[in-house]
Amino acid sequence: MARKQRRGEETAERLLDAALELYTSAGQPGFTVQAVSERSGVSLGSLYHHFGSFDGLAAALYTRCMEQLCGETNAALLRTRTTRTGTRAFVESYLRFTEEHPDVARFVHASSHASYLVTHAEQIRAAKEPMRKALAEWIGPRIAAGEIAPMPPEVIDVLVVGPVAETAARWFSPFYDIDLRTAARVLPDRIWRSLRPD
Numbered sequence: 001m002a003r004k005q006r007r008g009e010e011t012a013e014r015l016l017d018a019a020l021e022l023y024t025s026a027g028q029p030g031f032t033v034q035a036v037s038e039r040s041g042v043s044l045g046s047l048y049h050h051f052g053s054f055d056g057l058a059a060a061l062y063t064r065c066m067e068q069l070c071g072e073t074n075a076a077l078l079r080t081r082t083t084r085t086g087t088r089a090f091v092e093s094y095l096r097f098t099e100e101h102p103d104v105a106r107f108v109h110a111s112s113h114a115s116y117l118v119t120h121a122e123q124i125r126a127a128k129e130p131m132r133k134a135l136a137e138w139i140g141p142r143i144a145a146g147e148i149a150p151m152p153p154e155v156i157d158v159l160v161v162g163p164v165a166e167t168a169a170r171w172f173s174p175f176y177d178i179d180l181r182t183a184a185r186v187l188p189d190r191i192w193r194s195l196r197p198d
Contacts, residue, residue: 012050012060015040019061024103028110033057059120062111063127065104070131072097078138083147083195086138088188091164095180098168109169149197159194163187 018040023031033054037044051057076093080086098105111117117124132153139156142148148156167183170176 008050011042011046015042015047015050015057016061016064018042019057020065020103020107023061023107023110031058055116055119058111058114059116059123061107062114062117063124065108066124067127067131068101068104069094069097069108070128074131074134078134083142084189084192086142087160087192087195090160091188091191092184094164095168095184098171099180102172105168106172109165109172112169146197148195156195160191163191 015036019031019036022035022039026035033044033047036054036057037047040047047054047057051060073090073093076089077086080089135157136153139148139153143150151159164183164187167178167180167187170178171180
């Protein structure tokens with residue numbers, strides 16, 4: 001049974017690897033169930049068995065990519081002691097990850113308005129919960145200490161993640177000319193100031 005389970009996990013990973021490679025090389029137009037099946041060498045039946053649908057595969061790929069990105073940013077953040085150093089660590093790690101792993105970061109940002117995020121919202125929310133909890137545990141004491149203005153976590157998320165995610169999205173866009181390293185120097189203190197109490 002363990003061997004069968006391991007084979008199943010390896011097949012699922014092969015499908016996810018192929019899907020990311022395909023999205024990177026062919027973009028949204030080439031990102032189809034048939035193309036993923038052909039690239040991975042896994043049958044359509046097996047793909048549907050593991051993920052239920054092509055949207056299910058895309059949602060699983062988004063979850064894996066988001067876990068990789070948030071794993072980096074959370075690790076950087078949780079090593080810091082103050083709001084200011086934490087903000088800098090978060091921004092720098094997010095933009096560094098974007099530059100070093102553009103395939104993963106591109107899929108995360110391209111998925112922001114995709115239908116599979118809506119249809120698999122519960123699955124994605126559950127996958128994000130450990131990361132959300134870690135951030136809440138880091139933020140809570142700093143609000144209590146007066147380093148961060150008392151705000152709902154969702155608002156803090158917008159203030160911190162919003163500018164960085166938009167920077168990364170514009171870096172991928174052909175319509176903007178933005179330098180990630182310049183952004184990594186400028187954004188941290190601007191974001192930190194938005195978190196401070198009045």
